[in-house]
Amino acid sequence: MTSVESSTLIYINDISTGTATGQASNIDAVGFYYFDGSASKWTKLNIGGVTADFTPDAFIDDSANSMVKLGANSSGGSRAPGSDFVIKDNGRVGIGTASPSQLLDVNGKARVRNLSTLTSSNVSPVYSDENGVLGKVAISLQSQIAFYRSDVAYSFPASSFNAGNKQIIPIQSSHASLNTIGTTVDTSGVVSIAQTGTYLLGGSINFQLNMDDNDSYAYIAINLELSTDNGLTWSSISGGRPLFPRVVTNAVRNYPFVIPSVISQLTSGNKIRISVYRSKTDNNTVQGTSMAAIGIGLSYGAPAYTFSFTKL
Incomplete structure (x- = not known):
């Protein structure tokens, strides 16, 4: 020209x-x-x-899919995968998706800045289901706890204990007075964790001991044990070794012990148990007096045992 x-x-x-x-x-x-x-x-x-910018990057009609959508990117090129922004004819908005299933459907992370502190006395937590749909849930606000307690007396084999073998506290599913976290118990007294999370664990044992007359103290180790390999191996995460004094012989006396509380990160499928045994020296010699009888039971208001799991 x-x-x-x-x-x-x-x-x-x-x-x-x-x-x-x-x-x-x-x-x-x-x-x-x-x-x-x-x-x-x-x-x-x-x-x-x-x-002036006349590239088709504003909203364009897509009647075949009943929506309007952003066209090209700001340079006029094709939009990157996952960068969709659409408004369906039914009012649903999709960000990162061309097929919104809710009024606002965000495929990706969302952020809300500068949230105000709510002052209303009627507020509710927001939950997400397995599809990422947000909403309120009609549940009572209670702690996530499993609590086991038994008042029933139980005896361990004295000869096995005297030899230093481990005895397992006989926890049963029927002993749960509260269980909102789905823990289960097998026939050997082992508790299985259902929900992954951080837990506060604790418990107590009320021993009933009939000591022989060959030493002035009973040496009993109590361990709160964790297995992460389906019970193949166990490690202690809390416990103690109290020395219980002999009061008289040929008579049962009660000796309560509180297991120190511990916070532990547990995974679904982990197993927990309480073991007790006669402790040994470094050269494998059993310590303290032997038992004519050993067990657990209710006495003076102290239950035979308690075991608590609180999911934090």
Whole structure:
């Protein structure tokens, strides 16, 4: 074009051909250009100090899918996968998805800045289901606890204890006075964890001992034990070794012990038990007096045992 009227308006839809020289030296992108007679050049259309952008990156109709959606990206190119922004005819908005299933459907992380502190006395926590749908849940606000207690007397084999063998506190499912976390108990007194999380564990034992007359103290180790390999191996996470004094022989006396509380990170499937045994020296010699009889039971209000799991 050698003779062009000033202010002539054209639309350039392809810059892959031609040469940006002379009157066309300013043509460097797809868009509208007008002819500036004073400069004798084609100039990109500028509105209010902003160069006009006519790429199809605004909302466009998609009647086949009953929605409007963002078209190209800001440079006129194709949108990246997962960058969809659509508004369906039914009012649903999709961000990162072209198929919103809720009024607002965000496929990805969301952030809310500068949340205000609620002052209402009637507030509810927000939960997410397995599909990421948010909502309130009609549940009572109670702690997540499993609490086991028994008042029933139970005897351990004295000969096995005297030899230093481990005895397992006979926890049973029927001993649970509260269980909101789904723990289960097998026939050997082992508790299985149902929910992964951080737990506060604790318990107590009321021993009933009939000591022989060969030492003045009973040496009993009590361990709260954890297995992470389905019971193949066990490690102690709390416990103690109290020394119970002999009061008289040929008579049963009660000796309560409180297991020190411990916070532990547990995984679904982990197993927990309480073991007791006669402790030994470094050269494997049993310590303290032997027992004519050993067991647990209710006495003076102290139950035979307690065992508590609180999910924090």
